[in-house]
Amino acid sequence: MKILLVDDERKFVTMLARRLELRGFAVTCVYTGAEALKVVQDGAKFDAAVLDVKMPGIGGIELRRELQQLDGGMKFVFLTGHGSDSDYSVGAREAALYLPKPLKIDDLVDILSRVTGKNPEGGH
Amino acid sequence: MDRKQELFNYDSLALFGRVNASISHELKNIMAIISETAGLLSDLSEMAKGGTAIDPDILTGSIDSIAEEIERGFTTIRQMNRFSHSVDIPVGSTDLMEILDLVGQLCGYLAFAGKMRIHPCREASPVVQTSPFILQAVVYQTVAGIFKNTGPDTELDVSVQLRDDASWRILFDGAGIKAFELHAGDGIARMAASIGVAIHWEPAGDRLEMTVPFSI
Known part of the structure; x- marks a missing residue:
């Protein structure tokens, strides 16, 4: 399963990507919304995108709308360090699912499998 | 109305809340990195138990990352403390x-x-x-x-x-x-x-x- 991971916290992205890769996901990491759009505009295909809600420049909510226009089949999961009700309502409305940080890796894996209808290949 | 009440009204409270929310967001990001790094170490530990050789540089890098994030957390808490105590003296x-x-x-x-x-x-x-x-x-x-x-x-x-x-x-x-x-x-x-x-x-x-x- 191919995942696009977008978050401005570089260390978080690196660690989460390694853990997803150990579970059989193919992960592409980018750190801004602009980079995410470029990757998809350049022709990369993903089953799902995992987006941080709050990022400098293009935030996760707006990014989701633009990515959806480029690839109507892509599914979305939002991550956020904010735990407010308003964030949750936006996440629930705009994305397939919303996960607060810090997250549980098994929850993310379950959600990705559920929204894409696919399972990761191999993994340890 | 005394000076304290005159200065510290709803505007002050609202600002106090906004700043604290942004600090809590920073702390959550720090906790998220520590959590993922600890999770990676746990994953690698399980793999090692199963006989997979683990690159020691990954372990060292992960431990360094946790230490750096803890330091970042302390710095953030120090700023939070400075901000919180700025209301101690009205003038x-x-x-x-x-x-x-x-x-x-x-x-x-x-x-x-x-x-x-x-x-x-x-x-x-x-x-x-x-x-x-x-x-x-x-x-x-x-x-x-x-x-x-x-x-x-x-x-x-x-x-x-x-x-x-x-x-x-x-x-x-x-x-x-x-x-x-x-x-x-x-x-x-x-x-x-x-x-x-x-x-x-x-x-x-x-x-x-x-x-x-x-x-x-």
Whole structure:
């Protein structure tokens, strides 16, 4: 399963990507919304995108709308360090699912499998 | 109404809440990195138990990352502590450079904020008799307002100069300040007025000036 991971916290992205890769996901990491759009505009295909809600420049909510226009089949999961009700309502409305940080890796894996209808290949 | 009640009203409380929310967001990000790094170490530990050879550099890098994030967390908590204690003294001797330093740190937690460069004051130490929390709130909201309009790539130069024999001025210089607008609803104007601070902004220019009286 191919995942696009977008978050401005570089260390978080690196660690989460390694853990997803150990579970059989193919992960592409980018750190801004602009980079995410470029990757998809350049022709990369993903089953799902995992987006941080709050990022400098293009935030996760707006990014989701633009990515959806480029690839109507892509599914979305939002991550956020904010735990407010308003964030949750936006996440629930705009994305397939919303996960607060810090997250549980098994929850993310379950959600990705559920929204894409696919399972990761191999993994340890 | 006494001075404390006059200064610390709903505007103050609202600002206190906003800053604390941004600090909690920063702390959650730190916890998220530590959590993922610990999770990776757990994954690698399970793999090692199963006989997979683990690169020691990954282990060292992960442990270093946890240590760095803990330090970042302590730094954030120190700023949170400084901010929280700024309400202890309603009115007192206040160093403008300290106010700017803390505002710079706090604005660093805003996703939309650019870089704030604080230049040392060339004159004597710029100390005023004012409400440290309210002044801090006015400066914070002003800087946040500038960055909200100019975006995260903006660099803001901040300096303090003696204006006249009764006031200091804080200068904010940087590309895009011309987009700044004072929103009356934000409470900045009310808070500034409560401590005699005046904010001058020339739409044609690229500079915002804040005048702070020696004493309120």
